[in-house]
Amino acid sequence: xxxxxxxxxTEAIPAEVAEVDLYQKREKIYTRKIExxxxxxxxxxxxxxxxxxxxxxxxEWGGRQAIxxxxxxxKFHILGMTFWPQDFxxxxxxxxxxxxxxxxVTVVAGRVWCGYTCPQTVWTAxxxxxxQRFEGSRNQRIKLxxxxxxxxxxxxKGMKHSSWMxxxxxxxxxxxxYFYPIKQLVPELATFSTGFWQAAWTVFFTLATYINAGWxxxxxxxxxxxxxxxxxxxxxxxxxxxxxxHARGEPRGSRKHDADPKELGLGECIDCQLCVQVxxxxxxxxxxxxYECIGCALCIDACNSIMDKMQYPRDLISYTxxxxxxxxxxxxxxxxxxxxxxxxxxxxxxxxxxxxxRVPLELTVMxxxxxxxxxxxxxxxxxxxxxxxxxxxxxQHRYLLSxxxxxxxxxxxxxxxxxPAGEDLTVSLRLNAPSGASATASSPIHFNLTAEDNPQLSVxxxxxxxxxx
Numbered sequence: 001x002x003x004x005x006x007x008x009x010t011e012a013i014p015a016e017v018a019e020v021d022l023y024q025k026r027e028k029i030y031t032r033k034i035e036x037x038x039x040x041x042x043x044x045x046x047x048x049x050x051x052x053x054x055x056x057x058x059x060e061w062g063g064r065q066a067i068x069x070x071x072x073x074x075k076f077h078i079l080g081m082t083f084w085p086q087d088f089x090x091x092x093x094x095x096x097x098x099x100x101x102x103x104x105v106t107v108v109a110g111r112v113w114c115g116y117t118c119p120q121t122v123w124t125a126x127x128x129x130x131x132q133r134f135e136g137s138r139n140q141r142i143k144l145x146x147x148x149x150x151x152x153x154x155x156x157k158g159m160k161h162s163s164w165m166x167x168x169x170x171x172x173x174x175x176x177x178y179f180y181p182i183k184q185l186v187p188e189l190a191t192f193s194t195g196f197w198q199a200a201w202t203v204f205f206t207l208a209t210y211i212n213a214g215w216x217x218x219x220x221x222x223x224x225x226x227x228x229x230x231x232x233x234x235x236x237x238x239x240x241x242x243x244x245x246h247a248r249g250e251p252r253g254s255r256k257h258d259a260d261p262k263e264l265g266l267g268e269c270i271d272c273q274l275c276v277q278v279x280x281x282x283x284x285x286x287x288x289x290x291y292e293c294i295g296c297a298l299c300i301d302a303c304n305s306i307m308d309k310m311q312y313p314r315d316l317i318s319y320t321x322x323x324x325x326x327x328x329x330x331x332x333x334x335x336x337x338x339x340x341x342x343x344x345x346x347x348x349x350x351x352x353x354x355x356x357x358r359v360p361l362e363l364t365v366m367x368x369x370x371x372x373x374x375x376x377x378x379x380x381x382x383x384x385x386x387x388x389x390x391x392x393x394x395x396q397h398r399y400l401l402s403x404x405x406x407x408x409x410x411x412x413x414x415x416x417x418x419x420p421a422g423e424d425l426t427v428s429l430r431l432n433a434p435s436g437a438s439a440t441a442s443s444p445i446h447f448n449l450t451a452e453d454n455p456q457l458s459v460x461x462x463x464x465x466x467x468x469x
Contacts, residue, residue: 026219027282028145029217029218029279029280029281029282030138030141030142030277031128031138031277031278031279031280032137032138032274032277032278032302033132033137033138033278034274034278034298034301034302034305035301035305036298036300036301036302036304036305037301037304038296038297038298038300038301039298039301041116041297042115042116042125042296045116045117046116046117046122046125049117049122050122053174054170054174056178057174057177057178057182058182058183061077061079061080062080062394064077065077065181065182065183066078066079066080067079067178068178068179068181069178069179070179071179073422075422076091082360082392082393082394082422083392084362084390084392086362086390086392087358090351090354090355090358093347093350093351093354094351096347097344097347097348097351100340100343100344100347101344103234103340104337104340104341104344106231106234106235106239107234107235107236107239107336107337107340108239108240108332108337109239109240109319110231110235110239110240110241110242110295110319111231111293111294111295112295113227114221114225114227114228114294114295114296115294115295115296115297116296118294120212120213120220120221120225121221121280121294121296123167123171123209123212123213124212124213124217124218124280126167126213127164127167127213127214127217128280130160130163130164130167131160133163134156134159134160134163135156135157135160138277144156161214164210164213164214165206165210167209168206168207168209168210168213168214169202169206171205171206171209172201172202172203172204172205172206172207172208172209173185173186173189173202173206175201175205176198176201176202176205179201180198185198185202189202217280218280218281218282218292221281221292221294222281222291222292228291228292228294229291231291232289232291236334236336237321237322237323238321238322238323238330238331238332238334239321239322240319240320240321240330241289241293241295241319241320241321241322242285242289242293242295242297242299242300242317242318242319243285243289243317243318243319243320243322243325244269244275244285244286244288244316244317245315245316245317245318245320245325246286246325247267247325248267248268248269248316249267249268249269249286249316250267250269251265251266251267252266252267252269252270252271252286253266253269253270253271254270254271254272255270257309257310268307268310268312268313268316269286269316270306270310272306274302274303274305274306275299275302275303275317276299277302278298278299278301278302279298279299280294280296280298281293281294285299285317286317297319299317300315300317300318300319303316303317304317359456359457359458359459360391360392360393360457361389361390361391361392361393361399361449361451361457361458361459362388362389362390362392362459363387363388363389363390363447363449363459363461364387364388364461365385365386365387365447365461365463366385366386366387366388367383367384367385367463367464367466368383368384368385368386371384372466373466373467373468375435375468376432379434379435380432380433380434380435381432381433381434381435381437381465381466381467381468382412382430382431382432382433383430383431383465383466384428384429384430385428385429385430385431385447385463386426386427386428387401387417387426387427387428387429387447387449388424388425388426388427389417389419389424389425389426389427389449390419390424391419391420391421391422391423391424391425392422393421393422393457394421394422395421396418396419396420396421397418397419397451397452397453397454397457398416398417398418398419398451398452398453399416399417399418399419399449399450399451399452400415400416400449400450400451400452401414401415401416401417401429401447401448401449402447402448402450403431403445403446403447403448404445404446404448405438405443405444405445405446405465406431406433406437406438406443406445406465407433407434407437408433408434408437409431409432409433409437409445410431410432410433411429411430411431411432412429412430412431412432413427413428413429413430414427414429415429416452431445431465433465433467435467435468437465437467438465438467441466441467441468441469442464442465442466443464443465443467444462444463444464444465445462445463445464445465446460446461446462446463447460447461447463448460449461
């Protein structure tokens with residue numbers, strides 16, 4: 001090999017690898033207050049939810065708290081209906097419907113749940129309002145945090161945290177009031193005479209609210225909420241999302257109010273940073289759709305206010321879809337949405353049917369497995385059964401018991417059990433039948449239990465009757 005055929009080699013030195021901190025320290029976000037259409041919309045949707053949350057435990061229905069999840073008694077009282085653990089399937093079905101409805105809404109309108117009705121968003125907004133009331137505007141809060149401790153700073157911080165604790169305590173107390181009669185809970189808490197668990201859960205939910213809405217805020221949405229991680233898979237190119245119109249806004253840059261952006265070679269974004277300053281999660285929507293965006297639209301209100309001042313058309317940032325951003329038209333009635341709507345209607349219909357036709361009576365029949373049968377002196381056959389009756393209504397009922405499937409059968413025991421409201425009763429009885437009453441050694445029979453004063457309150461349970469071969 002001559003020198004011309006040689007290939008020069010150089011030693012490659014690996015570039016220095018910078019250390020990456022996977023647990024970055026949180027940078028506090030100082031949001032700026034903004035007014036606008038979507039901010040008012042959040043207000044109008046938030047107040048009914050708050051009134052409902054704080055008011056529902058105080059409503060009564062039929063002489064009892066309208067909504068009370070009585071865990072010690074294992075009974076859920078909801079608007080006059082009492083649900084038992086046996087009705088857990090209904091609760092599970094209802095949660096499935098709620099989750100499915102959330103998915104369907106997400107396909108249509110993105111993260112409107114996060115932006116307008118999520119408890120984390122609503123309570124954070126309340127805490128941010130109180131923060132602004134006592135510490136002032138964004139610039140005043142930044143200045144206050146940088147200032148050395150003084151009487152004024154202690155007073156402002158103290159008032160802020162005190163008001164947060166009041167809201168957090170009311171939230172925690174109300175939440176416990178859904179599980180313990182709130183008209184007992186409030187005076188007991190006021191006199192420090194409540195039980196340990198009621199006090200412990202009230203303190204727990206008070207601290208949880210205070211920490212989540214006061215300190216963690218966007219951290220919950222960014223790192224703790226699983227919905228933020230998988231909601232994007234439900235999006236399609238026609239889903240409404242908060243988006244920045246790059247074609248209109250870029251290249252961004254500052255300019256005088258009366259300057260023509262075309263002459264300056266600029267887009268309509270004046271790079272005022274207001275959309276970033278109002279964002280509760282601290283993102284820049286101009287960098288595209290990000291999982292931290294909760295769809296609250298505060299950046300839309302902020303941008304529209306600037307567009308109005310600059311006398312530019314609104315909606316540089318807006319609720320839009322990828323198709324619209326690409327110059328196309330958004331399709332509302334697409335197969336995916338129609339499929340979601342149809343499935344949701346079917347699920348809700350099935351749930352309503354089961355709820356309406358629910359019989360608040362349960363009967364369990366257990367046959368004595370010790371002796372398959374007993375043969376009496378007169379040649380008849382007896383089987384022993386244990387019946388467990390659960391009266392899930394709010395009234396006492398006397399039930400009539402009958403048996404089908406056997407000829408000349410005698411029921412020896414309590415044939416008319418009386419079961420108090422919301423109680424259960426265990427009844428032992430014998431079925432006495434002629435030896436030829438059934439065709440086979442093991443014959444199917446049915447126990448019928450019907451309320452004496454309400455024939456609609458009836459159940460039918462299958463069992464077996466045994467006789468010698």
